[in-house]
Amino acid sequence: xxxxxxxxxxxxxxxxxxxxxxxxxxxxxxxxxxxxxxxxxxxxxxxxxxxxxxxxxxxxxxxxxxxxxxxxxxxxxxxxxxxxxxxxxxxxxxxxxxxxxxxxxxxxxxxxxxxxxxxxxxxxxxxxxx
Numbered sequence: 001x002x003x004x005x006x007x008x009x010x011x012x013x014x015x016x017x018x019x020x021x022x023x024x025x026x027x028x029x030x031x032x033x034x035x036x037x038x039x040x041x042x043x044x045x046x047x048x049x050x051x052x053x054x055x056x057x058x059x060x061x062x063x064x065x066x067x068x069x070x071x072x073x074x075x076x077x078x079x080x081x082x083x084x085x086x087x088x089x090x091x092x093x094x095x096x097x098x099x100x101x102x103x104x105x106x107x108x109x110x111x112x113x114x115x116x117x118x119x120x121x122x123x124x125x126x127x128x129x130x
């Protein structure tokens with residue numbers, strides 16, 4: 001059971017976070033701080049709509065979650081897969097060190113997020129806005 005302490009603690013923290021966002025609706029103003037980039041410039045950052053997306057996921061509304069922030073939904077799924085692999089490896093007593101991303105992976109992720117941000121702020125990318 002000791003091997004599973006970290007994965008189960010992480011799952012509990014994620015469940016608590018999603019539970020809170022599921023209970024306190026980010027669609028109603030006043031519960032969460034506004035995005036500083038959106039507030040100061042009127043531009044949507046890559047995370048804009050992330051709380052609304054998490055709220056929709058917590059309520060099982062996948063189309064609404066994808067409409068709020070598709071990249072966030074993808075990130076939730078990737079995190080869930082990494083957590084599952086981590087938990088299985090810990091339960092089997094295997095080393096739990098995950099993949100080690102190279103700098104090129106981080107640059108590719110940054111480029112993808114920058115492209116997502118650019119497209120969602122252009123007129124033809126309006127479907128990506130929260």
